[in-house]
Amino acid sequence: MDSSIDPVQARALLKWLIEAGADEALTDAPVDRFAVAAEARVAVTAEAKVAAPTPASAPTPMRGAPPSAQASTPRPVAPTGDLPRVTVPSPALMPASTATKSAREAAAACKTLDELRAAVEAFDGCQLKVTAKHTVFADGHQGAPVMLIGEAPGRDEDLQGLPFVGRSGQLLDRMLNAIGLDRSTSAYITNVIFWRPPGNRPPTPEEAAICAPFLVRHIELKQPKVLVLLGGTPVKHVLNIEEGITRTRGRWGRYVLNGVEIPALPTFHPAYLLRQPAAKKLAWQDLVNLKLKLRELGAL
Ligand code: URA
Numbered sequence: 001m002d003s004s005i006d007p008v009q010a011r012a013l014l015k016w017l018i019e020a021g022a023d024e025a026l027t028d029a030p031v032d033r034f035a036v037a038a039e040a041r042v043a044v045t046a047e048a049k050v051a052a053p054t055p056a057s058a059p060t061p062m063r064g065a066p067p068s069a070q071a072s073t074p075r076p077v078a079p080t081g082d083l084p085r086v087t088v089p090s091p092a093l094m095p096a097s098t099a100t101k102s103a104r105e106a107a108a109a110c111k112t113l114d115e116l117r118a119a120v121e122a123f124d125g126c127q128l129k130v131t132a133k134h135t136v137f138a139d140g141h142q143g144a145p146v147m148l149i150g151e152a153p154g155r156d157e158d159l160q161g162l163p164f165v166g167r168s169g170q171l172l173d174r175m176l177n178a179i180g181l182d183r184s185t186s187a188y189i190t191n192v193i194f195w196r197p198p199g200n201r202p203p204t205p206e207e208a209a210i211c212a213p214f215l216v217r218h219i220e221l222k223q224p225k226v227l228v229l230l231g232g233t234p235v236k237h238v239l240n241i242e243e244g245i246t247r248t249r250g251r252w253g254r255y256v257l258n259g260v261e262i263p264a265l266p267t268f269h270p271a272y273l274l275r276q277p278a279a280k281k282l283a284w285q286d287l288v289n290l291k292l293k294l295r296e297l298g299a300l
Contacts, residue, residue, distance in 0.1 A: 099125030099210045107217035113142050116214065116221055120194050126210050128152075128195035128203075134161035135195060138218070140188035145299035146181060146290070147224035148172070149215075150269065151233040152193035152203050163189045168270035172230075175270065175283065179291040180300070190218060192237045208237050220257055225299040227255055227262055228290060231269030239264060245272075250286050252293070263297075265290055 094102075102125050110116040117137045129135070136153035139162045148164075156166030164172050173183065181187045193203045193211050203211075215237065219227070229235045232245040239253045248266040255262045267286040268279055294300040 094125055096206045096210060100213065103210055104213040107213040110217060110221065113138070113218075113221050116217055120214050123214070126193075126195060126207060128193065128197055128207060131198050132195035133158050136161055136163050136191065137194060138188060138190040139163050139165075140183040141185055142188060142222070144186045144188040145225035145294060145297075146187045146228060147219065147222050147226070148187060148189045148228040148230060149234040149238060150189070150191045150230040152191050152200075153196040154200050154271075155196065158196035163191050164270075168274060171270040171274060175287055178284075179287045186300070188222060188224065190215075192234050202233065208233075212237060219255065219262070224262060225297050226290065226293055227264035229253075229264055229266045231272065235266045239266070245269070249282065250289065252289075263293055265293070 103123060106119045106123060107116065110119050120137055121135045123129075132153070134153075136157050150164060153163060154166050154168075157163055157169070163169070172189075176182060176187050183189065192208055192215055194214070197203050197207070219238075227238065229238055232248075235241050235243075235245060235248050235253075238255060239248075241248060241253070245266060245268060249268055251266065253264040253266065255264045265286060268276075268283050273280050273283055291300070
């Protein structure tokens with residue numbers, strides 16, 4: 001580290017960055033993305049100018065150049081028939097509609113959960129994959145009666161490639177254990193989004209739409225007896241309900257899949273419970289409610 005940097009200031013800057021959500025170094029040195037984008041634009045424009053065929057009889061003045069320079073500036077001439085080189089955007093930059101279509105096709109082709117996991121891991125249509133370290137598909141028992149759906153992986157999940165392994169995941173495990181459920185036998189956990197949004201920001205509607213075909217196929221292949229929706233994001237994207245979680249929690253919804261109704265219970269996200277411990281008593285009511293439903297369905 002540069003010894004001229006005041007360690008107190010450096011620590012304060014680091015603290016500020018972490019609070020702003022920039023809690024991870026993606027490269028060894030900072031990159032000014034605005035400068036990179038501007039340079040790329042200049043390079044593409046220059047390339048297009050170099051390669052574009054120019055009729056000798058009607059020279060095009062270079063924009064912004066003084067008239068004298070315009071007359072005398074030698075202009076590179078491209079070989080006849082050459083077209084400007086076009087840089088094809090990386091798959092992660094494909095339009096959302098193309099990405100959603102390709103997700104739909106990939107998901108539909110999967111016949112098992114393992115195939116779906118492989119398809120999600122191979123999918124390049126979601127921009128979040130570029131900054132994520134791992135694809136976070138699911139954890140738990142594939143034959144479990146309960147399928148829990150959260151929002152998106154956080155930092156710990158991204159590092160380990162498994163959903164709900166950080167502090168909120170530990171709380172979730174304790175909550176499940178309290179009603180006799182366990183990832184290794186009776187619970188299966190996934191998220192609406194398979195890659196960590198930088199800084200743990202909420203996923204955008206576009207990112208959710210791109211992942212949605214995989215989520216739908218995930219539920220279809222998993223065939224749970226009951227869905228548990230952890231927080232407002234899965235309520236919105238699974239039940240298509242815009243209402244906030246404080247209004248929907250504890251009320252059974254129904255997810256209709258190929259004519260079969262799967263009961264779906266919205267409840268608080270464990271990260272919310274860590275911030276608002278007073279809400280745990282409502283979460284406990286939801287857990288009891290879940291246990292009763294599983295008994296009623298003969299699933300426990
Ligand atoms: N929060 C989520 O919604 N999902 C995880 O996997 C971890 C934290």
